[in-house]
Amino acid sequence: MRHPDTVQEIVIVGAGLAGLIQARSLQQCGFAPVLVDPRPEAALRLSNADTRSTALTPRAVELLGLPEDWLRAHGQRIEEKVVDGGLSPALDPAQALRLESGAWVIFNRDLTGFLLDDMTLDGAFGNAVTDSRIEDGKRVLVLDNQQTLAARLVIAADGKDSLLRRREDIASFPRDFRQTALTGRIEHAQPHQGRAFQRFLPGGTVALLPLADDPRASSFIWVEPTGKASGLFSLPPAVLASRLHARFGDALGAFTAPGDAPAWGQFPLRAHHCETIVGARLTLIGEAAHSMHPLAGQGLNMTVKDAASLAAVLADQRRNGLDLGDAQGLQTYQRDRRAETARFTALTTGLHDVLDRGPAPLRALAAGGLQLINRLPPVKSLLRREANR
Numbered sequence: 001m002r003h004p005d006t007v008q009e010i011v012i013v014g015a016g017l018a019g020l021i022q023a024r025s026l027q028q029c030g031f032a033p034v035l036v037d038p039r040p041e042a043a044l045r046l047s048n049a050d051t052r053s054t055a056l057t058p059r060a061v062e063l064l065g066l067p068e069d070w071l072r073a074h075g076q077r078i079e080e081k082v083v084d085g086g087l088s089p090a091l092d093p094a095q096a097l098r099l100e101s102g103a104w105v106i107f108n109r110d111l112t113g114f115l116l117d118d119m120t121l122d123g124a125f126g127n128a129v130t131d132s133r134i135e136d137g138k139r140v141l142v143l144d145n146q147q148t149l150a151a152r153l154v155i156a157a158d159g160k161d162s163l164l165r166r167r168e169d170i171a172s173f174p175r176d177f178r179q180t181a182l183t184g185r186i187e188h189a190q191p192h193q194g195r196a197f198q199r200f201l202p203g204g205t206v207a208l209l210p211l212a213d214d215p216r217a218s219s220f221i222w223v224e225p226t227g228k229a230s231g232l233f234s235l236p237p238a239v240l241a242s243r244l245h246a247r248f249g250d251a252l253g254a255f256t257a258p259g260d261a262p263a264w265g266q267f268p269l270r271a272h273h274c275e276t277i278v279g280a281r282l283t284l285i286g287e288a289a290h291s292m293h294p295l296a297g298q299g300l301n302m303t304v305k306d307a308a309s310l311a312a313v314l315a316d317q318r319r320n321g322l323d324l325g326d327a328q329g330l331q332t333y334q335r336d337r338r339a340e341t342a343r344f345t346a347l348t349t350g351l352h353d354v355l356d357r358g359p360a361p362l363r364a365l366a367a368g369g370l371q372l373i374n375r376l377p378p379v380k381s382l383l384r385r386e387a388n389r
């Protein structure tokens with residue numbers, strides 16, 4: 001453990017994807033951030049519990065500086081996104097909206113592995129932060145082993161229930177969708193050909209992201225009202241696979257569950273945004289700062305932009321000889337990031353509401369499914385332009 005009197009420049013609380021992305025980007029700017037996470041160090045890499053894949057936009061790939069050979073080995077480029085409004089019983093690619101994408105599908109655990117391999121990990125692992133206070137020009141963190149850690153700046157990457165955000169009394173505006181996303185890997189009889197699929201169905205969306213390691217496998221995100229999702233999750237894998245097929249249709253042929261015990265996950269869906277993403281010697285990033293409905297697949301892409309923005313601001317602070325916790329500098333980060341993340345949170349929540357309980361006339365517009373998407377500008381911009389920025 002560090003000497004209790006040592007004041008770190010930067011401590012990042014939370015070593016999920018947001019914390020790791022931030023730590024690496026700060027290291028690339030010459031900082032030596034210290035991470036804190038309740039998981040032991042060995043468990044950071046074994047995030048098998050995270051069964052999700054992320055569709056990283058070209059902008060996020062660029063900001064992360066993912067090497068071309070790594071991307072080709074671990075990622076699948078989305079050649080085309082096939083989207084329908086879900087009013088017909090099965091997705092028909094001939095009738096669906098077809099969008100260009102260029103995003104890369106990466107398993108969250110592969111991205112975690114890449115980040116850990118590409119940085120020097122320094123931190124207090126196996127310890128949760130239980131309290132935080134300002135004291136003599138520094139922020140002091142109290143850990144659950146009663147030790148303390150002090151820093152000029154603390155970056156909260158501790159997830160949507162962020163303890164640091166609550167301790168700082170930063171108001172956050174939550175929305176519980178009462179939906180749960182089931183996630184995992186599914187195998188299908190026909191090859192995906194680099195196509196991602198998304199059905200906007202009453203009750204929830206079904207999305208399939210093509211995987212790189214097998215042309216007949218995709219990563220699925222299947223959203224249903226929470227009660228129904230829990231029932232589905234408890235079904236035997238083969239039955240769950242056939243239910244998913246019934247919801248999706250036959251565009252990729254029959255579905256089967258992977259041979260070994262499938263590592264499927266379930267994620268209750270809640271959104272929130274904050275009135276501010278900075279506090280005294282404190283900034284929020286990732287899900288601590290914003291959480292949005294995954295129907296546009298933007299949460300982590302926003303986080304990559306948060307991390308790049310904050311690293312640039314802090315590098316500037318240091319170049320100008322300023323304290324890293326300087327409030328004016330942190331306001332620059334806030335100006336850069338808060339508006340965009342609040343806008344996306346509102347847009348994805350609004351889109352969920354229209355699709356979930358839009359008035360009958362609006363749903364009627366969607367005859368055939370495609371018209372709904374074509375006639376709602378926010379949907380188009382989310383799926384086409386915004387999603388690729």
Ligand SMILES: Cc1cc2nc3c(=O)[nH]c(=O)nc-3n(C[C@H](O)[C@H](O)[C@H](O)COP(=O)(O)OP(=O)(O)OC[C@H]3O[C@@H](n4cnc5c(N)ncnc54)[C@H](O)[C@@H]3O)c2cc1C
Binds near residue numbers: 019052267288298
């Ligand atoms: C179903 C689903 C699909 C998604 N798909 C996409 C997609 O396609 N594209 C996209 O861009 N985004 C997507 N997202 C969003 C993305 O997955 C999340 O934004 C991202 O994983 C969250 O990262 P995070 O590090 O901010 O939070 P978390 O993963 O919650 O990490 C928080 C970390 O903080 C630690 N922590 C918590 N409390 C403390 C404490 N007191 N002290 C110390 N450490 C603490 C935890 O141990 C954890 O390691 C999706 C989300 C869901 C739910």
